[in-house]
Structure formats: structure tokens, C-alpha cells
Amino acid sequence: MADFQAEPSVERLGVLICGHGSRNRLAVEEFAQMVEQLRPKLAPMPVEHGYLEFAQPILREGLESLRQQGVTKVLAIPAMLFAAGHAKNDIPSVLNTYTAETGLPIDYGRELGVDRLMVAAAGSRVQEALHRASDDIPVSETLLVVVGRGSSDPDANSNVAKVTRMLVEGFGFGWGETVYSGVTFPLVDPGLRHVVRLGFRRIVVVPYFLFSGVLVSRIRQHTDLVAADYPDVEFLSAGYLGQHPMVVDTFRERVDEVLRGDTAMNCSLCKYRAQVLGFEQDVGRAQESHHHHVEGLAESCTLCERECTGACQPNGVPLEAHSHEHEHEHGHHHPPYPHAEHPLGPLTLSQTSKASKDFPRNP
Template sequence: MRGTGAMKALMLCGHGSRDQGAMIEFGGLAEKLRTRLPDWSVEHGYLEFAKPVIRDGLDKLKASGAETVLALPGMLFAAGHAKNDIPSVLNTYAAANGLRIEYGRELGVDLKMIRAAGERIKECLRADGWQDGEPLHDTMLVVVGRGASDPDANSNVAKVMRMLWEGLGFGWGETVYSGVTFPLVEPGLEHASRLGYSRIVVFPYFLFTGVLVRRIYDQTDIVAAAHPEIRFLKAPYLGAHDLVVETFVDRLGEILEGTNNMNCQMCKYREQVLGFEAEVGLAQESHHHHVEGVGSSADCTLCDTVCTGACRTAAAAASGAGHAHGHDHAHDHKTAADHGHGHGHDHSHADSHGHHHHAAHDRAHGHGHGHSHGHGGADHHHHPYPHADHPLGPRSMRKD
């Protein structure tokens, strides 16, 4: 088998969450992959706010004898995390440990993923009395994406929404986002409520539970209370649906076949994307090394199994006392939709952003994101989002 050496080793790379339920679900996905791939050693790890971190999983695979590791981002779409953060972590580890790492692409816009999403939406409709085959012309679909400062990732959510809208025959469809971009959930649903549909299905296009999914449902309840004439239905998120698992298996196969080409045509780091021209060629680097495993459910004593955001309250109090470390890493403002972007050179390694992502260890070359990383004071900032003053976003959802 190409590129795996004597041992077949797969590293599943997640974003991480302070929410224990989200981590249990991600671990369940890894377990499903172990069952689906009995000949492979499968480990998983996270960028931040959860343990094990990605390095821990790589350590286990290396200690077990792996010479080459195939790594997949456990993310829906390609934006900053999969384009910058994960490749940076992999490249750094590979260079320091003499391990070859080949990097695959995100789940992306995929027919299996759309089928899985369609099944989740149908589950919701059936619970409301709908039967397969009944027209949905009186029902509107609202798909909620994670939200990113990368327009390519945001546009992919809109494409998924259109495929679901047209595939299931909804009367109308709209796309909203949980943070970073616009429109956000509450104003988006307020707009949707004016269109005259008697039933609105709200579907979080998320892999797993967590703070953001609960806020999406909470804000749905807020808008529903203001519009009792409309029946709002809350569809379940994707979870480790069997078709999601199969899509990960497909991504693994793409690495082995050498066909894991990613979309460079719309990548803001490679091309002059309207409104994001200043970001062409920015350096690839991880922005999460200082919070790897920090504040995870394994360490946090402020919440039980469900993250309540108590750590943010504590951080705000510390800030008022002059002890803040400078940023709230709840990351409501970040996307779980990232992936490699290159800048006009060889695409043979993960950090080249070239979207073939072989041999992640070749070298980290950077395309500078204008981030300052003086983490003594955690001076951590991102390239400014060009529509930060948009009236329907891009602030993260209200936390109350």
C-alpha cells in the first residue's frame, strides 16, 4: 500500500472543544473508523481545548512503529484550521521526529455528506408528522454553517444548502452562520420568518454537539417565540453518521491513490478573491499551539459534561483585575472548516497548501497571516475580516 510503510497509521485531527459531549462524539467517530478500518492503527487528537492533542496521537503511532502517518482533518470545510493550523502542527512534528506525514483534504461538498444531511433533516420532518414523498412546498429550510473568514468555506455551506433545498424540494432555502461572517442565526431567522412559510426547518451543518449547536437551537427558540404562527423544527446535526464515516474513508483512499487534490481556484491565499486581496501569500502557521489541551473537559472544574462558558466569565473577571491573558479562546469566532492552501509552488507536502498534501514533513514555509504571537501576553490576532461592521454579523452569537 503506497506511502504507509510497514504499518498502516491514520491520524484524525480535530479542532477540540471544552464541551465533554463534543469530545465523546469525536472519539466515537475515531472508534467507528477503527472498526471500519481493522487493518489500520487509528489515533485522534485536537488543536486546542481538549486532550489528547495531535502530538499525543502522533507519539502513539510512532511508538507503535509507524514510519508514515496519513492524517485527515476532522472538519467539514477548508478554512484556517485545515489550511494553516493542522498542517503547521504536522510539519513541526514531522521535522522534529523524522516521521513522514501525508495530509488529506477536508470532507467538503460531497454527495455522501449531503445524503447524510438529508437523512438528518428527514428525521426531523418525520418527527413532525411528515411522510416520505409528501411535498415540502410550505416548508422552508435554513442551513446553519460554522462561519469563517474564508469566503470559499462560507460559499460551500451555501452550496450544500442549495443541494439539500433542491434535492428535498423545500419551498425555499437560506444559509446562515454561527459566527465570524453574516448573516448570523437570529437575524437570519428573523428574515426567514417574513417569507410566509408555515414551517421552518433549522439544520446545523455541524459534525458534533457543543456550545455553538446549543446556541443555534436556543436562538431558534427565541425567534420561534416571537413568531408563534410559524412552526420551527430543530434538525439534528450530522454526528458520526455512517455516510460521514464513509466520506472519511474516501478521503483516506484519495491520499493512497494520490488524488487528494484540493480547491486552489477559490483559495484567498492563492488567488485574488474579491474583497480579500490583501491575504494572498500570507504565511502558514498555527495559531493554537499556546492553547493545546488548555481548558479541556479533562481539566476544567467549572462545568460538568456540558460547557456553560463559565471559563469566559472567569477570564473576564481576571481581565477586570488586570490578569487577563489577552484572548478568550472559546473560539466561537473560528471555523471548523479548514484546509491546505498553497502559494504558487510545489504541492507535494501538507504545508505547501498545494492541496495534494503529501509528505507533510518537507518544510514549513509560511504565508504569514499577519498574526503577532508574543504569547507572554497572548498577543494573538488575525488578519482583519473585511466585513467586520456588517449589520447582520460577523460577531459570534450572543452568549446569554
């Protein structure tokens, strides 16, 4: 890796870590704490952070802070697990607009991606869950379920499946499946009800998320609901990635890549650049942000102290932050997902959905 302190340059470099933002106060706290852990690893370069939505500081404020510290060139790193709309469109749109307005050069790095360090961090969370197991069921008789965020970008969704496979082979699990918290299919509830039929005595559920938030809470609570219907199966909920040291080291590597000029992304499977099967209509779509209406909106739900518990919902399961109603209410329009009506997909979120009926509960 590059020695940042010895880096000869007439430029004053600074780093901006670009987050999504959350209504969940714990998630915002965890993100800020991760940035604090990163600062000494990147010294003497100043490091700031900003969010697309639902939290402060916003990206522009982070950039302004760097400029006030005398930074003449910014290295911006998307704090995204995989490259989908936020990393490809929303964040670059904000950065490009700021450069056009101020003239401040910004070099953009790549997402965390499928990386040996990230897989190892997820493996650490899996191991922690296995240590909590109630009895001695072999790993070969245990099923692993990795829960991804879910995206309208098939490239990002497929990367979650790759992480699943690497964990399955790394541990030697008996089986592995990938489900998603929203947007695509299968969702958590129907996915778990499907895999429980395979007959494994233990199922480990891993939320492949950086930090806490509404979606992580929803994954945990959907898992508990399914587990209650199958008392003969041991369900273990693993922790999310969080501030694992290997996650912090991955961010440092992404900065190092920008310094080397080595930030190539996988454009061959990008639906905005190539004719990807089923998503041909997205080629050449304009690069623009869909988050201006909630930029800096830091109001949090007051029913839960720090982490979402679903207290506002009759079934105790948190609603997704980007619900269909949310989009219409604020004019927040993302490109349509062609499989939104898939029977195991977004329209099955409700507990009374067809998918839950198709995968009946234990008598």
C-alpha cells in the same frame, strides 16, 4: 476503494484523524466514538486522533502514539467540514513542525467537503426532523435554513450555501437560506428573523456541524428565542451530523484518496493562493498555527454536565468559543475579517444588537 489489508507496502502506515477540539465534553466524547467506529474500517492500519485545542490528546500526542506503534508514515485527515484556516494553516503547521523535528513522513488528506455522502447524512437529519412535525405541511411550503460554522474564508462559507442548495433541491423545499454561527454574516438570530417574513408556515433549522459543542447549543437556543416570538410558525431543529454512518464512510474515502495520491484541493478559490475578490490581502499569508496557547487545554465548564446549556450567560445563550475578548486575552490573533462590522454579522451576536432591532419581533 482500496483493500487496506491487501495493500502491499514495506512501510508501516498509520492514520491520524485531526480534530479541532472543544470545551464541550459531549463533543469530545462523540469525536472519540467516531474514531472508534472508523478503526475496523481501516484495519490493520492503526488509527489515532488528536486535537488542535481545548482537548486531549493533542495532535503531537496522536503522532507519538502512532510512532510508538511502529508506524513509519502517517496519513493525516483533517476532521473539518470545509477547508478554511484550520485545514489550510493550523493543522499543516503542527504536522510540518513534527515532521521537521522527527523525520516522520506525513501525507495530508483533504477535508470532508461538499460530498454526496455528507449531503446524504445531512438529508437524513432533515428527514428525522420532518418526521417530528406536528401537522401535515407540505415540504414545498416549508423553508430550510442551514447553519454553517462561519469562517473568514469565503470559499468555505460558499460551500455551506452549496450544501443548502443541494438539500433544497433534493427534498423540494419551498425556499432555502444559509446563515452562520459566527465570524461572517448573516448570523442565526438576524437570519431567522429575516426569513420568517417570507411567510412559510414551517422552518427547518439544520446545524451543519460534525458534533455537539458550544456553537450547536447556541444555534438551538437562538432558534428557540426566535420561535417564541413567532408562535404561528413551526420551527423544527434538526440534529447535527454526528456519528452518522455516511460521515464515517466519508473519512474512510479520504484515507483511500491519500493512498491513491488523489488529494487535490480547490486552490483556484483559495484566498491564500489566488486574488479572491475582497480578500486580496491574504495572498501568500504565512502558514502558521494560532492555537499553541490552548493546545491540550482540557478544562471544561462545570456549570453544565456534558453539553453546553448557556447556564453561564444571563440570556441563556452560550458565548462563542472564539470570542473577540478571547483573542485579546490570549494573544490568539487570526487574520482580520473584512466584514466584521457588517450589520448582520459578528457584532450582532448580542440580543440587543442593531440587527435584532431591524428585524422586530411579532407584536
